[in-house]
Amino acid sequence: MSIKPKIEAIIYAAEEPVSLEHITGLLKQAVVSEEGTPLTDAEIKARVRTAVDELVSEYAASERAMEVRQVAGGYRMATKPEHHDVVRAFAKSLKPPVRLSLPALETLAVIAYKQPVTVPEISEIRGVDSSGVIATLLERKLVTTAGRKAVIGRPILYKTTKEFLLRFGLKDVSELPSMEEFERLASEALQLDMAGGVADATGVPDVPETQGDPAPGDAEPEQLEAASNLETMAGAEQEPEEEIAREKAAGD
Secondary structure, eight states: OOHHHHHHHHHHHOSSOBOHHHHHHHHHHHHHHHHOSOOOHHHHHHHHHHHHHHHHHHHTSTTOSEEEEEETTEEEEEEOGGGHHHHHHHHHHSOOOOOOOHHHHHHHHHHHHHOSEEHHHHHHHHTSOOHHHHHHHHHTTSEEEEEEOSSTTOOEEEEEOHHHHHHHTOSSGGGOOOHHHHHHHHHHHHHHHHTTOOBOTTSOBOOOOOOOSOOOOSOOGGGOOOOSSOOOOTTOOOOOHHHHHHHHHHTO
16 A cells, blocks of 8 residues: 555644654655565655655645645645635534533533433532533533433433534444543543634634633542443433522532
8 A cells, every 4th residue: 555645644634734754753664565675764754755745746736625735844734725715614604612621521421421310420429519510511512301310309310412422423322432531532622622722724723712611620530430331311301491400409
C-alpha cells in the first residue's frame, strides 16, 4: 500500500500542522516495507517529502474543495479560501457544542453506566449532592426521565438520551467504552472546552461559551463505578416538569 494515503490520513486527523519530520518518524517502517530494501534516514525522508508534494499538488486541483498547505513549519488540511463563506455559514447553522463542568461529566458517566438510576443513587456514588447537576443535564437534553423506582418515595429514574448517543458517536449504550476509557474521553473533552474552542475547517476557532455549570464537587473520578448490566427504558413515560421540580425541592 502506498504511503500517500497514510500521509493524507495523518494530515487530515491532525489538529495542529504536522511536520515532515513527524510524518517521517511515523511512516519509517512503512516506507522501508514499500521499497523492500534498506534505506537511510535521508532516503526515507526524501520518499515522504515526494509523497507529500504529490498530495499537495493533487489537492491544488480546482475540483478539490480542500487544500494541503504549509503552516508554521508543518502541513495542515483546510478548505480553500473561495469556500470559506459557505463553510462559515454552515458552522453557524450547527448546534453549539455541549460544554460541561467536571461534576456534570461525572454525573453523566454514572447515569450512562448505571441507568436507570435515581438522584440519591448518583449522589451516593459521587459523594456529593447531584440535584443541581441533573438539572443541567436535563437542560442539555443529555439525560431524560425514565419513570419512577418502585421503592418508598418513588424517586424519579434517569437515563441517557438519543442526544447523548449523538454527542458521543454511539449506536446504542452497548457501545459504551470501558469506564476508564469514558473518563479519559470526558477529561479530554473538558480540557478541550477549557482551552477555548476548536478551530473549524477554515482555521477560525469557535468563541468559547461561558460555563454556567455548578462548581466541581469533592468526588474523584475513581469513585465512579461501571455497572455490568445496562438497561434502557425507551418506552417509559416522562414525568411532568413540575413533578421533577417538586422532587428536587424535597431533596429526593
